[in-house]
Every structure is written in C-alpha cells, then in structure tokens.
Amino acid sequence: MEQEIAVEEQEKGFNKKLLITYIVSASIVITIGVIFGLMLYFFSYKGTEKTMIQYWADVVSATGAVGVLIWLFTLLTSYGAFDMIVYGTRKMFNAIFRRNPRTGLPRTYSEYVESRREKEHNNYWPFLFISLGILVVGIILLIINYSI
Numbered sequence: 001m002e003q004e005i006a007v008e009e010q011e012k013g014f015n016k017k018l019l020i021t022y023i024v025s026a027s028i029v030i031t032i033g034v035i036f037g038l039m040l041y042f043f044s045y046k047g048t049e050k051t052m053i054q055y056w057a058d059v060v061s062a063t064g065a066v067g068v069l070i071w072l073f074t075l076l077t078s079y080g081a082f083d084m085i086v087y088g089t090r091k092m093f094n095a096i097f098r099r100n101p102r103t104g105l106p107r108t109y110s111e112y113v114e115s116r117r118e119k120e121h122n123n124y125w126p127f128l129f130i131s132l133g134i135l136v137v138g139i140i141l142l143i144i145n146y147s148i
Contacts (some may be wrong), residue, residue, distance in 0.1 A: 023125040033063035049144070053148075057141035065134025071128040078121045080113065087112045118134060 037059045045048070076082070087109050094105060106112045 021058075021124075022126045022130070025124070025130050027129050028127070029063060029067045032066055033059055033134070034064075036062050053141060053145050056137060057145045059138075060134055061138025061142055064131050064133075064138045067131025068135060071124055071131060074124055080116055081109065083113055083116060084109065091102075 001123060037055075040059055087105075106115055118147055
C-alpha cells in the first residue's frame with residue numbers, strides 16, 4: 001500500500017531526488033569554475049592584456065569541458081572499464097596487509113564482474129546537461145571574443 005502511494009506521488013510531478021541531483025551537479029560544476037577562475041587570475045602571465053570577456057570565455061569553456069570529461073570518466077567507471085584494475089588493487093592490498101580475509105571481495109575476477117553487473121548504473125545525466133550547457137556558453141563567449 002505504501003509503495004503504491006509513493007509511486008503515485010512520483011507520477012504526479014515533483015521529484016526531490018532529481019532536484020537534489022541537479023543542485024549537487026550544479027554546485028560541483030560551479031566549484032570547478034571558481035577554481036579555474038582563481039587559477040587563471042592568480043597564475044596567468046601578468047604581461048598580457050586580457051579583456052574581461054577573454055577571462056570569462058577561458059574559464060567557462062574550460063569548466064564545461066572538464067565537466068564533460070568528468071561525466072565521461074564516471075560513465076566508463078560505472079560500466080566496468082576499470083574493473084580489472086580495481087579488483088587487482090583490492091586483491092593486492094588484501095594480500096599485503098592480511099586484514100580479515102572475508103572483506104566482501106569475491107574470490108575470482110569473474111565473480112567480481114558479475115556482482116558489479118547486478119548493481120544499478122548511475123549515469124549522472126544532470127551533470128552532463130549542466131556541463132554541456134556551460135560548455136556551449138563558453139563556446140559562444142569564445143566566438144564573441146574572436147569576432148571583436
């Protein structure tokens with residue numbers, strides 16, 4: 001009965017989980033942008049004359065590009081591109097430090113892959129949408145910068 005009510009509430013409209021995902025994704029991308037902006041401001045060569053639109057174009061386009069690359073990395077990770085490296089590293093640390101041998105790590109790599117396939121893939125689509133939006137704004141700023 002409670003499950004039916006929860007499904008009906010989700011079908012009606014407001015999805016809190018999706019809103020939180022967008023807010024977290026936007027805050028991560030904005031943080032990356034602030035870091036790029038501070039790096040560009042403090043570590044750029046002071047002898048060059050840059051206009052304000054050049055700074056904004058550089059910061060916004062780099063932020064969008066890095067955001068898309070982070071999304072691509074998480075997508076590859078969630079679909080198992082680095083499973084062999086992760087399994088080997090965890091197995092090596094278990095052998096070196098001899099903690100509790102029953103750490104939840106499967107005995108073979110094939111068992112590890114099967115357990116990973118059972119998990120739900122989270123592709124972080126909101127992160128991609130926000131990063132692509134920022135990248136498009138950065139490209140527009142670059143076009144405006146070079147057309148002036």
